[in-house]
Structures are given as C-alpha cells and as structure tokens.
Amino acid sequence: MLNLAPHNKLGLDIQSPLIAGSGVVGFGDVWPPGLHAQDFGAIITAPISASPRVGAAQPRLVETPGGFLLNTGGHNPGFRRVIDRHRTTWRRLSTPVILSLVGGEPGDRAWMAAHLEPLEDVIAGVALPISEDVNLSEAAAFIAAVRRATPLPILAQLPVTRAAYLAKTVLIAGADALIVGAPPPGAYPVRQGFIEGPMGGPAVFPYTVRALRRLADLDLDAPLIAAGGIYTLDDALLCLEMGVSAVQIRGLIWRDPAEAHRLAINIRPFMPQVEEIDPGET
Amino acid sequence: MVQVKAKLQARELQGAVQFLRVASSSMAERLQPGQPVLIKVGWGHDPFLRRTFYPISLESDAFVIRVPPDADRGRAWLRMAPEGTELDCLGPIGAGFTMPTQAQRILCVGRGESSWWLLPFVNAASDRGLAVTLAVEATTRRQIIPARDLPLSVEYHVATRDGSVGDKGDLTPALPSLLRWADAVVAAGPMAFYQQLRYTIESTRTILTRGYAQVLVATEFFCGYGACQSCVADVAGGRRRVCLRGPVFDMVDVFRS
Numbered sequence: 129m130l131n132l133a134p135h136n137k138l139g140l141d142i143q144s145p146l147i148a149g150s151g152v153v154g155f156g157d158v159w160p161p162g163l164h165a166q167d168f169g170a171i172i173t174a175p176i177s178a179s180p181r182v183g184a185a186q187p188r189l190v191e192t193p194g195g196f197l198l199n200t201g202g203h204n205p206g207f208r209r210v211i212d213r214h215r216t217t218w219r220r221l222s223t224p225v226i227l228s229l230v231g232g233e234p235g236d237r238a239w240m241a242a243h244l245e246p247l248e249d250v251i252a253g254v255a256l257p258i259s260e261d262v263n264l265s266e267a268a269a270f271i272a273a274v275r276r277a278t279p280l281p282i283l284a285q286l287p288v289t290r291a292a293y294l295a296k297t298v299l300i301a302g303a304d305a306l307i308v309g310a311p312p313p314g315a316y317p318v319r320q321g322f323i324e325g326p327m328g329g330p331a332v333f334p335y336t337v338r339a340l341r342r343l344a345d346l347d348l349d350a351p352l353i354a355a356g357g358i359y360t361l362d363d364a365l366l367c368l369e370m371g372v373s374a375v376q377i378r379g380l381i382w383r384d385p386a387e388a389h390r391l392a393i394n395i396r397p398f399m400p401q402v403e404e405i406d407p408g409e410t
Numbered sequence: 411m412v413q414v415k416a417k418l419q420a421r422e423l424q425g426a427v428q429f430l431r432v433a434s435s436s437m438a439e440r441l442q443p444g445q446p447v448l449i450k451v452g453w454g455h456d457p458f459l460r461r462t463f464y465p466i467s468l469e470s471d472a473f474v475i476r477v478p479p480d481a482d483r484g485r486a487w488l489r490m491a492p493e494g495t496e497l498d499c500l501g502p503i504g505a506g507f508t509m510p511t512q513a514q515r516i517l518c519v520g521r522g523e524s525s526w527w528l529l530p531f532v533n534a535a536s537d538r539g540l541a542v543t544l545a546v547e548a549t550t551r552r553q554i555i556p557a558r559d560l561p562l563s564v565e566y567h568v569a570t571r572d573g574s575v576g577d578k579g580d581l582t583p584a585l586p587s588l589l590r591w592a593d594a595v596v597a598a599g600p601m602a603f604y605q606q607l608r609y610t611i612e613s614t615r616t617i618l619t620r621g622y623a624q625v626l627v628a629t630e631f632f633c634g635y636g637a638c639q640s641c642v643a644d645v646a647g648g649r650r651r652v653c654l655r656g657p658v659f660d661m662v663d664v665f666r667s
C-alpha cells in the first residue's frame with residue numbers, strides 16, 4: 129500500500145503503482161476486455177466540466193509518427209449528470225476513483241469541488257489538469273480555490289513542458305501530488321485541415337523523462353505520478369527509478385488492453401516503498 | 411468484445427486487391443454482419459493505431475477481410491505480412507445489422523467498397539430463406555462484387571459510373587421500384603449516399619419509419635469500447651460514440667441530429 133497524499137488527512141492509498149489515466153475507462157463505466165478495476169492502483173475519470181460540452185466535431189483523431197493526436201474538445205455530459213449517472217458505479221469499484229475536473233469559467237473547478245462533499249466516501253481525490261498557457265498566479269489561484277472547497281486529495285496535472293516551472297507554486301497552493309505531465313499539444317494535418325490537441329503515444333515519453341529530471345533537482349516533498357508515453361515495463365521502471373510513486377497509462381490501454389494487463393501484473397512487485405509520514409507534520 | 415491472436419491463414423489476390431482469411435473461432439463466433447474488427451498493424455508501436463476492417467465473410471472459425479491497395483502504411487504492412495502471421499485482433503465492435511423479424515423481402519444497397527460489407531448480411535438473410543436483392547453502385551468495375559460470390563437466390567442490380575458493368579450512372583433510376591418491393595432495407599455507404607436513399611425512400615413510401623432501414627455508419631475506431639471518444643458522429647439526437655451506439659443505426663436515428 130502506498131499513500132499518494134501523505135500530507136492530506138484523508139490520504140489516498142493505492143495497492144498498485146499503475147494508474148488508469150484520464151478517461152481510459154470513461155467514468156469507470158467502460159472497460160476493455162481483460163482489464164478490471166483491481167488491475168489499477170486508481171482510476172482517473174474522463175474530464176468533467178461544470179456544464180455539458182458537446183466536444184469537437186469529427187475528425188478528432190489522427191495517427192502521427194510514433195503516436196497519435198486526439199482532440200475530443202472536452203466532450204462530457206457535465207458535472208451534475210456525471211455524478212447522477214456514475215456515483216453508484218464508483219461505489220462498487222474496488223479501486224480509488226479520482227475525478228478529473230476541468231475548467232471553463234473561472235471558479236468552475238472550485239464550484240464542482242465544493243459539491244463533492246456528499247461523495248467524499250466514494251471519491252478518493254480530484255485531478256486538476258493545468259493548461260500550457262496558465263501562468264504561476266493563475267495556477268496558484270485555482271488550486272488554492274479548489275483546496276478551500278474540498279478536503280479531498282488534489283492531484284495537479286502539470287503541462288509536461290512547464291512542470292518544473294509550476295511545481296512548487298502548485299504544491300504551496302495546496303496540491304497533494306503532481307501528475308507529470310499533461311501531454312504537449314501539437315497539430316497534424318488531416319484531409320479536412322488540421323487537428324490540434326494533446327499528443328499521445330511512445331513519441332511523448334522523452335518529454336516525460338525530461339520533466340522528471342527537472343523535478344528531481346527541485347527535491348519536492350510530494351508524490352509524483354509519471355504520465356505520458358509509458359508503454360512498456362521498462363518505461364515504467366525508469367520512471368519509478370527516477371523517484372515517482374506511480375505511473376499512469378492511457379494510450380496503451382486503448383491500443384492494446386492485453387499488453388496493459390501484462391504491465392499491470394508485472395509492475396506490482398516494483399511498488400515503491402515509502403516511509404509513513406505523520407499527516408499532522410506538513 | 412475480445413482481444414485475440416488470430417492467424418493470417420490464407421491470402422487470395424484479385425488484381426491488386428487482397429482477400430485475407432483470418433482464423434479465430436473465438437472472434438468469428440462473436441461477429442455479426444456489420445460489426446468491425448480492429449487489427450494491429452506493424453511489429454512494434456508504429457504505426458500506432460489499429461486499422462478498422464468490416465469482414466466480408468463470416469465462417470465458424472474464420473473471417474475474411476478485403477484489403478484494396480491504398481497509400482496507408484498500416485494496410486500496406488498487412489498486405490505484405492506472410493501467411494501464418496499472428497494478427498492481434500480486437501472486436502467485435504458495437505452493434506451490427508439485425509435480421510428483421512417481420513420482413514420477407516430485403517433490399518441490401520451499397521456504394522463502392524462499403525457494399526462488400528453487406529455480404530455477410532446478404533448470405534445470412536438468404537440462408538434464412540428471405541427474398542434478397544442486392545443493389546450496388548460504384549465508380550469502377552474493380553469495386554463491384556462478382557455475381558459468383560452471391561447466393562444463387564439473390565437478385566443483383568449493378569450500376570457503374572463508367573458503365574463498365576451494369577447500368578451506366580448510379581442506382582437512382584432503379585431504386586424507387588426496388589424500394590416499393592422491399593419491406594426492409596440494409597445499407598452501407600457514405601453519408602451522402604444515405605441522404606439520397608432517405609430522399610428516395612420518402613418520395614416512394616411517404617414516410618421513413620423506424621425499423622424499415624438500417625445503415626452502417628462507417629468510421630475508424632481507436633479503443634472500440636467507448637472510452638477514447640474519437641469515433642463520434644452526430645446521430646440519434648446528439649454527438650454519439652459510434653462504437654457504443656452503432657456502427658449500425660436505424661436510418662431514422664442517423665437523421666435525428
């Protein structure tokens with residue numbers, strides 16, 4: 129067992145260092161063949177916004193050299209509907225569920241977090257993706273606002289190219305752990321023009337490794353979760369050796385559920401061992 | 411939905427087009443006409459995305475896919491893969507065609523390559539003793555299903571733009587009488603084809619009723635199980651994931667956006 133939020137009174141205990149990244153199992157309601165909740169230390173839901181979003185029109189997906197580019201436009205039925213439809217599913221899942229809350233209007237994420245109070249026994253934490261163009265004070269402001277709104281553990285997902293720049297500020301503002309990171313956005317031509325959106329696939333892994341190297345220099349007192357381009361046990365072990373507590377996968381599950389299942393089994397013996405920290409000691 | 415390793419058992423060439431027989435009883439026994447299979451291409455992670463195939467023949471222990479020549483490097487890999495290669499297959503995806511319970515006379519209608527995807531349904535309907543007419547329009551002779559590949563009981567109408575096979579032009583002149591004859595329609599083609607079909611249905615039968623026409627909304631899939639949200643289409647009153655709600659829809663839903 130490993131606690132991903134050792135400074136938070138609620139804590140976030142995981143049984144495996146493998147996390148199902150945002151949306152790979154939808155809101156916990158769609159699963160690929162052969163994978164189950166117990167294969168993961170936690171699952172992160174698809175992004176949830178305060179109001180429904182119809183998302184991007186087609187085409188949304190394009191293959192790129194060594195990966196893909198996918199722009200869903202944040203397609204989701206909105207906070208209230210997600211909660212109504214999926215709270216029962218979350219209660220039944222045998223792994224912690226982390227809600228990914230995405231912004232729209234300023235204050236949306238804090239509003240959603242404040243409305244999670246009745247679900248604090250069902251939800252293990254919230255993940256907050258931070259976009260590329262957010263500056264230090266904006267990042268600090270919205271993390272602090274969410275911190276005030278909920279006692280749940282906050283996992284801040286840093287843009288991979290600016291992770292080192294934002295990390296300390298985000299932790300001071302109240303984040304409990306850092307996801308490193310949100311994949312770099314790109315653009316790629318398709319017949320109808322271009323698709324712009326986050327990149328995925330093994331081609332992204334060097335960005336993750338670089339960000340982890342930069343963060344290692346900062347000597348942060350918070351768990352790190354590596355995300356982006358992790359496709360093999362070797363990728364995952366490299367991240368663990370670089371000091372992360374857990375690794376998150378996404379594209380691997382979409383592309384090859386059987387390979388993801390093998391990774392889930394093979395990574396278990398490498399669960400990082402950490403000293404217990406007294407939650408009162410910050 | 412299952413993920414299986416299936417053997418590329420046999421390859422048949424017709425000009426530059428390949429027909430690949432893929433052996434997997436666990437996949438074949440689950441597949442319904444109109445349901446695609448996602449096949450991993452390449453040896454490593456590149457090309458990254460699986461390629462989507464709509465089988466053209468379903469047997470008890472195998473299925474057959476048609477791979478025409480094109481510039482895609484993933485399908486090129488598949489065309490070059492030696493017989494005996496193990497293919498990683500994910501499927502079946504979503505919902506396929508359903509056999510109409512009341513209908514006796516079925517019109518299967520398709521355009522171009524997509525018309526091949528109707529073949530498993532044509533065979534299944536014919537096996538059930540239903541009266542089946544297949545009507546196909548295509549640009550050239552190369553896309554046309556040879557009559558020898560159809561059950562003897564199936565009536566076959568063909569139109570090619572250049573007139574090299576069947577009527578010259580498209581199916582527009584033939585469709586009204588075929589639609590008056592049919593009490594169910596099963597279609598595969600692009601959206602513009604469905605728009606034209608709907609227009610013809612409404613002008614020959616007055617109203618398009620639910621249950622009359624099923625159409626295959628062909629798209630490429632990534633995950634195939636409803637998570638990645640890459641496969642959406644504006645159908646059934648909203649932007650829906652085709653792998654969950656389709657790829658076969660009632661035509662009424664296709665135009666209820």
Ligand code: FES
Nearest residue numbers: 632634638639653
């Ligand atoms: S292919 Fe992923 S949601 Fe349909």
